[in-house]
Amino acid sequence: MNTKQLYTVIIFSENTVGLLNQITIIFTRRQLNIETLSVSPSAIRGVHKFTITTFAEKDMMDKVVKQIDKRVDILKAYYNTDEDLVHQEIALYKVSTGLFMKMNGVEELIRKYNARILEINEDCLVLEKSGHYAETQALFEELSHSIGVLQFIRSGRIAITKSKVERLSDMLSAMERKINM
Amino acid sequence: MDKKQITGSEALLRTLIAEGVDTIFGYPGGQVIPLYDCLYDYSDRLKHILVRHEQGATHAAQGYARVSGKTGVVLVTSGPGATNTITGIADAMMDSTPIVVISGQVPSPLLGSDAFQEIDVIGITQPITKWAYQIRKPEEIAWAVSRAFYIASTGRPGPVVIDFAKDAQTGHVDYVYEKISHIRSYQPIPETEEESIAAAASLINGAKKPFALVGQGVILSGAEKELLAFLEKADIPAASTVLGLSAMPSDYPLNKGMLGMHGNVGPNRKTNDCDVLIAIGMRFDDRVTGNLQAYARQAKIIHFDIDLSEIGKNVAVDIPVPGDARETLAAVTRLLKPASHTEWIHSFTADEQEEYEKVIAREIHPGGDRRLRMGEVVRKVSDAAGADAVLVTDVGQNQMMGVRYFRYSRTRSVVTSGGLGTMGFGLPAAIGAQEGAPDRTVCLFTGDGGLQMTLQELGTIMQEKLNVKIIVLNNHYLGMVRQWQELFFDKRYSATTMENPDFVAIARAYGIRSRLATTRGELDESIAEMFESDTAYMLVADVETQGMVYPMVPAGAAITHIILEREEVTRN
Numbered sequence: 001m002n003t004k005q006l007y008t009v010i011i012f013s014e015n016t017v018g019l020l021n022q023i024t025i026i027f028t029r030r031q032l033n034i035e036t037l038s039v040s041p042s043a044i045r046g047v048h049k050f051t052i053t054t055f056a057e058k059d060m061m062d063k064v065v066k067q068i069d070k071r072v073d074i075l076k077a078y079y080n081t082d083e084d085l086v087h088q089e090i091a092l093y094k095v096s097t098g099l100f101m102k103m104n105g106v107e108e109l110i111r112k113y114n115a116r117i118l119e120i121n122e123d124c125l126v127l128e129k130s131g132h133y134a135e136t137q138a139l140f141e142e143l144s145h146s147i148g149v150l151q152f153i154r155s156g157r158i159a160i161t162k163s164k165v166e167r168l169s170d171m172l173s174a175m176e177r178k179i180n181m
Numbered sequence: 182m183d184k185k186q187i188t189g190s191e192a193l194l195r196t197l198i199a200e201g202v203d204t205i206f207g208y209p210g211g212q213v214i215p216l217y218d219c220l221y222d223y224s225d226r227l228k229h230i231l232v233r234h235e236q237g238a239t240h241a242a243q244g245y246a247r248v249s250g251k252t253g254v255v256l257v258t259s260g261p262g263a264t265n266t267i268t269g270i271a272d273a274m275m276d277s278t279p280i281v282v283i284s285g286q287v288p289s290p291l292l293g294s295d296a297f298q299e300i301d302v303i304g305i306t307q308p309i310t311k312w313a314y315q316i317r318k319p320e321e322i323a324w325a326v327s328r329a330f331y332i333a334s335t336g337r338p339g340p341v342v343i344d345f346a347k348d349a350q351t352g353h354v355d356y357v358y359e360k361i362s363h364i365r366s367y368q369p370i371p372e373t374e375e376e377s378i379a380a381a382a383s384l385i386n387g388a389k390k391p392f393a394l395v396g397q398g399v400i401l402s403g404a405e406k407e408l409l410a411f412l413e414k415a416d417i418p419a420a421s422t423v424l425g426l427s428a429m430p431s432d433y434p435l436n437k438g439m440l441g442m443h444g445n446v447g448p449n450r451k452t453n454d455c456d457v458l459i460a461i462g463m464r465f466d467d468r469v470t471g472n473l474q475a476y477a478r479q480a481k482i483i484h485f486d487i488d489l490s491e492i493g494k495n496v497a498v499d500i501p502v503p504g505d506a507r508e509t510l511a512a513v514t515r516l517l518k519p520a521s522h523t524e525w526i527h528s529f530t531a532d533e534q535e536e537y538e539k540v541i542a543r544e545i546h547p548g549g550d551r552r553l554r555m556g557e558v559v560r561k562v563s564d565a566a567g568a569d570a571v572l573v574t575d576v577g578q579n580q581m582m583g584v585r586y587f588r589y590s591r592t593r594s595v596v597t598s599g600g601l602g603t604m605g606f607g608l609p610a611a612i613g614a615q616e617g618a619p620d621r622t623v624c625l626f627t628g629d630g631g632l633q634m635t636l637q638e639l640g641t642i643m644q645e646k647l648n649v650k651i652i653v654l655n656n657h658y659l660g661m662v663r664q665w666q667e668l669f670f671d672k673r674y675s676a677t678t679m680e681n682p683d684f685v686a687i688a689r690a691y692g693i694r695s696r697l698a699t700t701r702g703e704l705d706e707s708i709a710e711m712f713e714s715d716t717a718y719m720l721v722a723d724v725e726t727q728g729m730v731y732p733m734v735p736a737g738a739a740i741t742h743i744i745l746e747r748e749e750v751t752r753n
Contacts, residue, residue, distance in 0.1 A: 014366050018303055018313075025308045066490035072312045072332055075366040175365055 004055045006035070008085055008159050011050040011068060012042060012075040012168045019073055023050065026067050032056055036089070038156035044168070047075060053157050076168050080161060087159035091136035092118070093127040093143055094151035100125055103147055113139045124150060133157075189319035189349045190219035192356040193283070194227060196326040199358045202254050204228045204245065204616055206238040210258025211298055212285030215350040230616065230645055233637035235262050237609035239269020240635070242280045244613025246273075247596045248571055248621070250403075252334045253280040253613065259287055260298030263344070264305070268603055270340045271309040275600025276424060277401060279338035281329045282306075288348040289317040302344040311339035317346045319354035327361040336369030337488040338401060371489050373504035373512070380500045381483045382516035384457055390525045391417045392448075392455035392480075394440060394469075397424035397599075398462015398487060404507035405592045408461065409433070411514045416522045418529060420448030422463045423584055427594035430568075437529050441469040442734045443581040447532035449732075449740045452477050461485045462506045465495040466600065467736075475739035485509050539745045540731045545586060552725040553704060555579065555654045559586035562624055562652055562720075565708045570622040571596065571614050575607030575631030578660035581730040583626040593618075605634030611649045612641055622650065622712070629655040629681050639691040642717050650711055651693075651719040653684055656726050664729050668744070688719035695719040 013019050020039065027034055035053040042049040056064070061079050069077040097120060100106065109115070115129040129139050136154055143149050161167075187195070193216065197205070205227055209217045220229060232238045235257045242253025257266055263284035273280045287296040306313045312332045314325050329341040385391055399408050405428050412419055412435045420437045421428060429436040438445030440452070449471075452458065458480040463469070470476045473495060484491075484498040485506050492501040502509050544556030559582050563570070568590035574583035574597045584597060596614050598606040611625035632653055642649055654660075659677040666674050688695030698704040698720060711718040733744045 017315075018307060021304065022307050029308075063490070063494055066494075070488065070490045072364065072367045172365070 004057055005081065006053055006055055007061050007079045007081060008087065008157060009050075009052040009054065009061075009065060009068070009077065009079045010159065010161075011052070011077040013048050013050065014073045014075065015041070015046055015048045016073050019048070019071075020050075022071050022073075023052070023068055026064055027052075027054065030060060030064055032060070032064065036156035038158050042168075044172070047168070051156065051158055076171055078167060080159070084161055084163065085159040086162060087132070087157050088130050089133060089136055089155050089157050090128065090130040091140065091152065091154040093129070093140065093149055094124050095127065095143060095147055095149055097121065097123055097125050099147035109142070115139060186353045187356050188215070188219065189316075189322055189345075189352050189354060190216040192319060192322040192354055193326060193345065193350070194219055194223050195356065196323055196358060197254065198223070198226055199360070200327060200330045201251065202227065204230065205254045205256050206230045206232055206241040206245070206613065207256030208232055208235050208238060208258070208262060210262045210285065212259040212287060212347050213256065213262075213345075213350070215347065216256070216285065216345070229256075230612070230641065232609065232612075233640045234635065235265035236268050236605065237612070237635055237638045237641065239266045239273070239280065239282065240603070240606050240609035241613030241616070241641075242282075243269060243273050243276070243278045243606075244573060244596050244610035245617035246278050246280055246613075247610075247617075248593050248614045249617035250593065251279075251617070252330055253278070255280060255282040257282070258285045258298065259302070260300045262298075263300055263302045267305065267309070268601075270306055270342065272598050272601040272603045272606065273340040274309045274311070276598065277338050277397060278340070279333040280340045281333050281343065282340060283343045283345055285350075286315065286344045286346045289346040290348070292317075292346070302342060306342045309340070310342050313342040313344070315344040315346065316349050319349050319352040322349065322354065323356060323359045324361065327359060328364065331361045331364070332367065336367075337398075370487060370505045371503040373502065373509055377500060377502050378509065378512045379516060381459075381502050382513045384481055384483060384500060385415055385417070385459065385513070386516075386518050386520070388457035389522070390455045391415065391457045391459060391522065392451055393417050393419035393459040393461060394452075394463050395419050395421045395425040395428050395461055396463025397422065397428075398485070398506050399425060399428040400592055402462065402487065402506040404462075404505075404510050405429070407507050407510040407514065411510045411517070414514055415517045415520045416526065417459065418451070418522070418526050420445065422466070422469055422599070423597060424595070424599040425463060426584055427589040427592050430590045431588040432590075435526070439584065441466075442471070442736070443585065443730050443732065445533070446536040446732055446743055446745070447529040449734065449743060450532055451529065453479065453739075453741050455480050457481050457483065459483045459485070461510065462487070464488075464491045467495075470495065471734050471738055471740035471742070475741070536732065536745070553698065553701070553722055555582040555656070555724050555728050556586045558652065558654060558704060558722045558724065559583055559626060561704060561708055562626075562650075563587045565712055566622050566624050566650070570594070570624050571618055573597070573607055573611040573614050573623060573625040575625075575627035576602045576604045577628050577631060577662075578656070578664065578728065578730050579607075579626045579628040579631065579654045581661075582654065585730075587624070604631040607631055608635045608638045608651070609641075611651070612638060612645070612647055615647045615649050623648070624650045624652060626652050626654060628660060629653060629657060629679055629684070630659045632684070636687070639688065639693060642693060643691045647717060648715045649717050651688075651717070653719065653721045654724050655681065655684065655721055656724050656728055657681060658726060660728065661730070663727070667727070667729070668733075669735070684719065684721045693717045693719050695721065697721045697723060699723045
């Protein structure tokens with residue numbers, strides 16, 4: 001039977017206005033919640049990369065990704081599960097400087113979570129940690145329990161495939177060959 | 182290259198001409214006045230049909246595109262002009278009809294400020310277009326407009342919206358036409374692998390009871406000849422979706438009729454009896470399949486389609502054949518062994534006879550003093566119009582009666598709103614069909630409900646002196662909803678009775694000849710009168726009020742669960 005699991009949809013597109021809308025419409029029509037979203041220029045000049053995570057059934061994911069891929073300005077869309085990916089999120093935590101100073105085991109905490117301190121002033125300090133969702137969440141919970149967190153923000157997932165195949169660049173070079181033929 | 186400073190408006194019109202446009206359906210307004218001013222100088226090369234409402238412009242462009250194979254063009258103003266086109270754009274998206282809708286927009290410095298008649302056209306139309314683009318600078322025109330035509334007309338065709346800011350219309354540009362015939366992120370025709378061609382051929386070669394489903398994809402790719410060659414070589418019976426009708430002539434021996442909710446009995450039953458189901462350029466719409474859990478479970482399924490997102494969307498497919506049907510059909514045909522399936526094809530006959538006795542004969546030869554029936558009106562008009570005529574329908578009972586009883590001899594003979602089921606589509610679509618096929622007789626069948634949704638387009642017919650034959654099947658009800666209420670809602674006729682105006686008087690007010698037919702004698706006389714001259718005519722047929730479209734597969738039922746006549750329902 002089909003069961004829902006977390007998929008990472010990776011989309012390469014031309015850098016045109018309104019593309020995010022075109023993509024989210026397709027999720028909305030199928031009643032899929034976007035868990036995380038990250039958009040940035042890709043390694044290829046003029047090509048943008050969207051990384052979207054969502055819980056869905058495989059069959060549904062298949063259909064949704066085909067419908068995204070079909071849009072005129074989309075170069076390539078595909079989906080993966082976590083096993084195929086190296087993925088990461090980044091989180092920032094703002095805590096009270098006074099409470100943090102008084103807390104026992106700061107060094108231990110920093111080492112345990114491999115966290116960094118980005119900013120300190122009299123009132124507050126900002127910690128940064130990158131990792132999987134569970135890892136950034138664990139630090140959040142530990143800080144919440146001990147000294148409280150004033151502000152917390154986590155980025156959308158970014159991901160890179162582990163496989164040897166580079167789908168976009170292969171596709172682009174195949175296209176170039178075709179045009180030059 | 183001869184570069185010359187011209188206005189954005191002129192650049193747009195010159196691009197249209199370069200793209201082969203000769204007809205525009207439109208309605209002027211505040212934000213397209215510069216464009217219309219320029220059109221004044223181009224009226225010898227661009228014929229502008231002034232509709233009476235922007236929705237009519239889109240349906241007319243659809244009718245034009247469907248009969249001619251060319252891209253229909255719509256020109257409207259911003260705000261309400263643009264929002265009035267939405268239904269037609271959505272209809273074109275569902276039915277894969279190539280149209281380009283150009284809407285005026287407020288000057289670019291005002292964008293986003295809720296200026297007078299400003300609306301977010303791109304935001305509204307993105308979900309219902311292949312592509313929507315806003316032109317803010319005259320420099321973008323050559324590129325964007327040519328791109329619009331390329332996208333609308335290639336691959337699986339569809340609507341494109343160009344939102345054209347007023348300052349881009351009035352600004353000047355060094356214009357050079359640039360033909361777009363490649364977009365790196367857009368592959369109109371997917372690649373076909375040799376293996377899928379071979380696998381399809383091998384499955385068909387081994388089939389004992391093959392059955393082909395013909396969709397509009399065959400017409401859109403111009404694969405009518407290839408289809409017949411394919412069917413004939415392997416002796417495969419076939420049936421059409423509503424939009425696939427006229428890809429095969431009505432009297433073609435392997436043509437077993439129409440699929441779906443109100444389709445023919447044989448094709449629906451045989452769908453669940455065949456061993457190999459070959460779908461060509463169709464998308465397994467729920468009106469064709471009925472309950473998917475009970476649809477062709479016994480068959481291996483081959484699906485030819487140009488749109489990869491359609492393959493496996495509704496029905497799991499054993500052998501996908503992506504590509505352009507004209508090429509893929511020819512490629513598969515080359516690998517087919519000549520076969521004969523006489524017994525299998527003959528097995529359709531019993532179903533045909535049953536349907537003829539229980540449904541068709543009663544509908545087209547009711548005889549006696551009964552009131553006129555919708556089917557008999559359609560068949561009589563069809564016989565008088567000749568096999569070359571184009572059928573246009575509105576939506577509802579008139580549509581199902583139209584497509585069931587009209588007869589076709591050549592392709593691109595059916596213009597109807599299939600996917601969206603837009604009431605009010607018929608009259609403006611018939612206007613466009615007449616423009617797109619000026620040498621053919623255009624017969625519109627519409628109901629008293631749908632006609633009144635876009636009735637104002639009679640004014641367009643009057644002004645353009647268009648030869649559209651309008652047949653109103655007036656049953657004084659919203660007939661299809663009434664039919665559902667009778668069958669499934671205990672005859673509780675909620676909001677479906679219609680008190681109608683004198684349609685003959687309305688037609689005459691527009692200078693359109695018209696006659697009311699209540700008896701068979703009057704029907705024959707008015708049909709003769711209608712085809713006597715090359716001018717518009719409105720035949721108002723006063724048909725039985727509680728007519729039913731049979732056969733009927735109830736929504737959500739198995740495709741073999743077919744209601745053939747009234748009694749059967751009351752027994753259930």
